[in-house]
Amino acid sequence: MVDHLELDKVAPFLIKLFEIVSSPASDNLVCWSEHGESFKIVDRTKFAQDVLPFYFKHDNLRSFIRQLNIYGFQRCQNSSGRDRTMEFFHPMFTRNGMRNLKDIKRGNQSKKNDTVEDGVDEVEQPQAKRPRVDYSTFKTDVARLQKNLEEFEHDLKQHTLQVQQKLAYILSALDDTPGAVQQPPADSEQRGSSPELSAGALL
């Protein structure tokens, strides 16, 4: 269906990672966070032993994390105090965002547009070392949602079109059938028109 995920443009590591995190079978070892915006390694040892060698040529947690870092994932500090759980995050790696995978690049091949100036001039403010909230994740987050939305819209249009065509075909076939409905398909966007049988109206 959605065949333009362009998985061929996505690094193998990311595809495997998505599969690993999404696979329900290993949810007790590694899984999405509640809202699917990050993922957790629950049992480091078992994860390394049982999951890694199935997808990679090693069973080494550190190598796995090295890859995460290379692709720009950030470690999230676990909320609770002493939790052995590890949590990682990348703005383009989300449960429902498989289509964003192709925008995750490795190493320092980052897109320059991440460094926009916030509308605040970068003049020195030497008075105090302001910890200064980092809005960049918000921005990339918004960008991601924006993009998702656009693509969903596109998909929806495609889908609508297809259904329309199929229905039109069915209706025309019915038309040719003696004793079938005579009513031709009306166009889709009509407001206040009398309710009638039409492909467009069904969408």
Next chain:
Amino acid sequence: MVDHLELDKVAPFLIKLFEIVSSPASDNLVCWSEHGESFKIVDRTKFAQDVLPFYFKHDNLRSFIRQLNIYGFQRCQNSSGRDRTMEFFHPMFTRNGMRNLKDIKRGNQSKKNDTVEDGVDEVEQPQAKRPRVDYSTFKTDVARLQKNLEEFEHDLKQHTLQVQQKLAYILSALDDTPGAVQQPPADSEQRGSSPELSAGALL
């Protein structure tokens, strides 16, 4: 004994390669050539299947060959016509030259001194495209043998010294033993000289 092989300076690939080629157990699949100056892969398929995964994270002959090329190995054309055997060669990779392993470098990190000018000026000779024999392998070959020889000499000296010391110790111990043999063991290599007792003479 010969503990200055400096294996810690040798790339893991080369150590494994040496082991693979030298191991008698797999001589039917991969082995040294007759004089130990190159090595042969006799059965490509079995070699890839049975040997490679034991040493590397893959069972891929092409990956193995890629590594050989990276380390500067050359493929030798098999003398016989249609032979599935593959033969590879590197001047510093020989059966008796384990100590040369540390001089094999990867990639283009070649030493400049390989490009000495042969005593022949590099002026253009556009008359004919002379195929011009490449003496560089000879030169590195000579260098290797030279080096081997020097190091063997060094080892021999060390060895001689040790044996001398041990014999001296034994002799002195015998000397202290009442009723022990007075007659020293006759030495082996002495021609016509009067037999006399000395550690050095035994060597």
Next chain:
DNA sequence: GGGAATATTCCC
């Protein structure tokens, strides 16, 4: 975490 070396794959 990340730089850098080494290993493996992919592609020409």
Next chain:
DNA sequence: GGGAATATTCCC
């Protein structure tokens, strides 16, 4: 064969 991308290891 080798360039280049990706993966894995090693080390700070």
